[in-house]
Amino acid sequence: xxxxxxxxxxxxxxxxxxxxxxxxxxxxxxxxxxxxxxxxxxxxxxxxxxxxxxxxxxxxxxxxxxxxxxxxxxxxxxxxxxxxxxxxxxxxxxxxxxxxxxxxxxxxxxxxxxxxxxxxxxxxxxxxxxxxxxxxxxxxxxxxxxxxxxxxxxxxxxxxxxxxxxxxxxxxxxxxxxxxxxxxxxxxxxxxxxxxxxxxxxxxxxxxxxxxxxxxxxxxxxxxxxxxxxxxxxxxxxxxxxxxxxxxxxxxxxxxxxxxxxxxxxxxxxxxxxxxxxxxxxxxxxx
Amino acid sequence: xxxxxxxxxxxxxxxxxxxxxxxxxxxxxxxxx
Numbered sequence: 001x002x003x004x005x006x007x008x009x010x011x012x013x014x015x016x017x018x019x020x021x022x023x024x025x026x027x028x029x030x031x032x033x034x035x036x037x038x039x040x041x042x043x044x045x046x047x048x049x050x051x052x053x054x055x056x057x058x059x060x061x062x063x064x065x066x067x068x069x070x071x072x073x074x075x076x077x078x079x080x081x082x083x084x085x086x087x088x089x090x091x092x093x094x095x096x097x098x099x100x101x102x103x104x105x106x107x108x109x110x111x112x113x114x115x116x117x118x119x120x121x122x123x124x125x126x127x128x129x130x131x132x133x134x135x136x137x138x139x140x141x142x143x144x145x146x147x148x149x150x151x152x153x154x155x156x157x158x159x160x161x162x163x164x165x166x167x168x169x170x171x172x173x174x175x176x177x178x179x180x181x182x183x184x185x186x187x188x189x190x191x192x193x194x195x196x197x198x199x200x201x202x203x204x205x206x207x208x209x210x211x212x213x214x215x216x217x218x219x220x221x222x223x224x225x226x227x228x229x230x231x232x233x234x235x236x237x238x239x240x241x242x243x244x245x246x247x248x249x250x251x252x253x254x255x256x257x258x259x260x261x262x263x264x265x266x267x268x269x270x271x272x273x274x275x276x277x278x279x280x281x282x283x284x285x286x287x
Numbered sequence: 288x289x290x291x292x293x294x295x296x297x298x299x300x301x302x303x304x305x306x307x308x309x310x311x312x313x314x315x316x317x318x319x320x
Contacts (some may be wrong), residue, residue, distance in 0.1 A: 038292070045296070046303045054309025054314060060317040088318035261314030 011032045037267040041114035048107025052123060055100030060130045067138040071152070113266055117180045127161040132159025256281055 065086045066073055075086035100123075108120040132155070139152030170176050260281060264274040 042295075042299055045299055046306075049300060049303035050307035050310060054302050054311035057308050058315050061312070065319065087320055092315065092318055111296075111300075114296060116293075117300055119300060273311025 019076055034267070034270045038114065038271075041110045041116070041267075044106055045111025045114065045116060048105075049119065052100055052107055053105035055096040055103065056123070056126055056130065058092050058096040059100070059127070060134065062089045062096070063131055063134050064138075065089050067134060068143065070144075071142075112182070115182065115268075118182065119180070121166065123181055125167050128159045128163030131164055132156045135159060168236045172277070215252075253281070 066089060069083055069086070073083045073089075074081045075085040075090045104120055104123055108118070111120065125283045135152045135156035139149045139156055142149050142152075169179060257278070260269070260274065260277055263269045264271075269277065
């Protein structure tokens with residue numbers, strides 16, 4: 001039997017997408033994410049990532065400035081200095097490291113909570129590969145007719161190994177999706193299904209497609225209102241017919257509420273969506 | 288996330304990277320010269 005899905009008067013059209021990699025699904029509010037939330041995260045992403053890139057660039061250029069004068073220098077202090085550092089370079093190197101770490105923290109928090117690409121993991125390879133390139137370039141041609149500086153070549157190899165190691169994790173496309181767009185779902189969550197609270201009452205899986213990228217989207221329409229004419233909803237019908245996989249019967253209602261609350265705190269659910277889903281869960285879980 | 292939000296986030300990251308590199312170069316040359 002196929003029932004008629006009736007949109008709730010106050011929450012009609014709230015769409016939740018459950019992107020997944022492989023066979024797991026995790027609910028993420030898509031375009032209905034509140035604009036202020038997305039705006040805040042966007043500011044954090046832009047400021048954090050741009051400052052991180054600025055610091056990496058400053059560090060890269062500062063290292064080249066030092067290597068151009070032989071690879072070592074000093075500045076300040078009571079001792080006689082053999083090679084004075086270029087103007088401002090010591091402060092730039094120290095400042096770029098600490099400011100860059102702070103900006104990386106800001107970017108990580110913003111990108112993880114927004115569900116956006118998580119490029120923070122690439123900071124390590126970018127840092128070591130760029131500095132390793134400096135070692136390689138100046139090791140092959142230090143610029144003072146010394147010939148090859150093997151100690152710098154060894155440093156270059158070590159830096160390339162350190163920076164390139166994490167990139168091996170990105171060889172497989174599935175790994176790229178997992179690393180850049182987040183883990184597939186909570187630990188132990190059964191494969192390819194909507195969140196448990198989605199089936200509490202009147203919530204319906206209306207579509208499930210697999211894109212060429214291998215990312216599965218299970219689109220869920222939150223429809224907490226019961227049908228006025230007494231007809232059963234799609235979710236009820238589907239559950240009765242076994243078309244959808246319902247939650248484990250022994251799962252505690254409190255766990256579902258906690259998960260829902262977690263999504264709300266993370267900003268994945270707006271206040272209205274949280275209230276609707278909570279009501280749907282309570283009405284379904286009370287029976 | 289939805290495709291529109293995803294595209295927005297990717298574009299934002301690209302713009303931030305380009306801006307950061309330009310900012311870093313400007314800071315370095317402004318301080319050292």
